Amino acid sequence: MTGFETVEATVLDPQVGSVIEEVRVFRREIEIIWDDGIVLRTKMRINGAWRVYRTTNWSELRGHSAQVVIDVGDRVAACFGSAEIETHHDFDPRRHPLLGPHGPDLFDPKLDRESCVDRMIAYEDSDATVAEVLLDQRVMRGIGNVFRCELLWSCELHPWAKISSLNRNECRELVSIAAEMLQPETRGRVATLAVYGRHGKECERCGGQIRVTHHGEANRVLYWCPECQTRHSGSGSTRYVTEHDTPPGAHPAEFIYLSDLERARKSG
């Protein structure tokens, strides 16, 4: 996202540079979810609508009473006729500040990397997956969902390897790569993504097919390569996983809907 504006006084604004990850539609409610977990909810009136334009002339849209404008570079989405506009953080207890003090900030140039490693090694829930722990703000701050997927791929780690199966050097490797990628001199560079958003495409490292699944308490999308992200695959936690793994070719949303339906039938 390259720009965001709203006429409402929202609590949290999505940050320029973050990635729009999902759009969920519930009747007249439309939610837009960014990779750092921020959710924008709009509740449309009967004649309300989100419209997408090629223009980047924001002032023109403001003149037409747009309530929210989201710029993604070559397109601008604008919201008109919404009765309610609000933002919140997608519920994930691990990201909630009331649960405990935040860990070190990866954006800090004086980051104490060993302190992040200590927090991973001493993680209270030994069954938690490495994919979940990377988003836990109490371990370290700064990893969004896009970067989490890329980080796991670059370390060849199975996303639901148990955190307790990683040794100190492996935790150190994750923290070091994360810290280097998020430093100001590297942050601005556009890196090509290896797995994120590449569902069904070929993995550039092994030629395997990239998959997408939903994972963790917040049910965030997770892209990974099952062929080469095999480190600690045997230790895998069984929580939250596999039932929503999307086979190649299927649309993730459609697959999740059908799996839920099937499960409901079986349990009913």
Ligand SMILES: [Zn+2]
């Ligand atoms: Zn691969």
